Amino acid sequence: MDLQISVFLLFILFTAGHSLSCYECSNPTGSCAGQTVKTCPIGSTQCTSSIIGIQVGGISSTGNNKSCAATCLSQSFNFGNVRMTISCCGIDLCNLQDVQDPAPNGKNCYYCDDKSCSNTVKCSGTEDRCITASVGQSVLKGCVSKSICDDTTSAGVGSGNVTCCEGNLCNGAQSVTQSFLFLCCSLLSYFMMH
Structure with missing residues (x-):
């Protein structure tokens, strides 16, 4: 002992x-x-x-x-x-x-410059999410790792309105064409199932 x-x-x-x-x-x-x-x-x-x-x-x-x-x-x-x-x-x-x-991973997200938020950036490495953060009148968009979405304070955006999403270019406005195609596919599926 x-x-x-x-x-x-x-x-x-x-x-x-x-x-x-x-x-x-x-x-x-x-x-x-x-x-x-x-x-x-x-x-x-x-x-x-x-x-x-x-x-x-x-x-x-x-x-x-x-x-x-x-x-x-x-x-x-x-x-x-x-x-x-x-x-x-x-x-x-x-x-x-x-x-x-890191090498590009195939994902793309929108980002903002001084003119618009319709620019696209290629995500790299572990950047598997798109982010949109608004603080006051400023908007920040881009690619981020999941860990930043889990802890938004590490992204330097503090208490601003922050949203993360996983789809390709998911942090931009949906176009009418995408919404229309989604609606058509949903209706087609409904009619085929019933």
Whole structure:
């Protein structure tokens, strides 16, 4: 019995003093080639790595960021002119590799620019939902991961009106043709069943 208690106390002693170590860097215009190792503060349980892309006019920029975090949720979004992918892991130095832009997944959603909300964007990686968020007079549309829909505060939209949907281009106005075809198919099914 004393041996079990001694082993248990040694385990607590060695694990309680261990702090997570993560790679750290912030490069708004490129890769994390000059990353450093950081001992995370107490309470940090995750290493993060993210890539962000911004396009303004004809100019685009892609940057990377790595750090420690108390909590982290792997997720991705694309709002047309701004896109971000965040990767999380929970062991020492697990964020060595830069996050890469994920490959398109075949889904499309509407996004808004300064002129209209009828533009389309190709979703990538885990972006399996379309989102529409309105805060005041502003409307935000695009592709998001399910985790963002589950926790809309992580999308930065706070208490605004947020809706997510799963269909292709589901975050735009339905056209009269689609509604008409749906109505015709429903009526045809009704008549065939009765």
